[in-house]
Amino acid sequence: MKKLRLLQLAGVQLDGDFEYLSRNLRWLSWNGFPLSCIPTNFYQGNLVSIELENSNLSHVWKEAQTLEKLKILNLSHSHYLTHTPDFSNLPNLEKLVLKDCPMLSE
Numbered sequence: 001m002k003k004l005r006l007l008q009l010a011g012v013q014l015d016g017d018f019e020y021l022s023r024n025l026r027w028l029s030w031n032g033f034p035l036s037c038i039p040t041n042f043y044q045g046n047l048v049s050i051e052l053e054n055s056n057l058s059h060v061w062k063e064a065q066t067l068e069k070l071k072i073l074n075l076s077h078s079h080y081l082t083h084t085p086d087f088s089n090l091p092n093l094e095k096l097v098l099k100d101c102p103m104l105s106e
Contacts (some may be wrong), residue, residue, distance in 0.1 A: 018042035030055070036080070037062050045069070052078065058103075059083040068092060076100055 004022035010031040019041040026048050033055035038044070040062060049072040058080045060073075066089040073090070074097040075081055081101045087093065098104060 028052075033057065048072065050074070054078070055081075057081050060085045064089050066090075071095065073097070079103060 001020075001022050003024055005024055006027045007021070007025060008027075008029040012030070012032070013034045018039045021042060023043045024046060025043075026046055028044075028047060028049070029051040031051075031053050033052040036056055036058045038052075038057075038061055044050070044065060044067055046069055047067060048069050050070065051072070051074040053074060053076045055075065055078045057075065057078045059082065060075070064086045068091055070090050071092055071094045073085075073093060073095070076097050076099040078101050080103055081098075082103050082105055084098070084104065087096075
């Protein structure tokens with residue numbers, strides 16, 4: 001999947017190493033993302049859109065990520081989300097959706 005640019009998943013739990021997903025990925029939509037944070041070995045440098053609705057995220061990244069190409073971040077209905085990412089590391093972010101994130105405190 002080296003040339004994969006769009007990935008849409010729903011209610012899926014993947015086993016294995018995220019470092020093998022395409023470095024060309026531009027759009028990630030994963031409804032029901034099962035992890036508490038996005039793995040550090042998942043390359044996100046080319047992502048323009050991250051949509052993780054209904055996720056189990058408590059925080060988006062363990063370590064701050066600089067994603068210069070990211071324009072859309074949708075974390076709606078992530079009921080366990082307590083922290084937002086450092087927005088200074090997302091300089092081109094145009095759309096942020098945090099609808100129905102009741103545990104969000106930071």
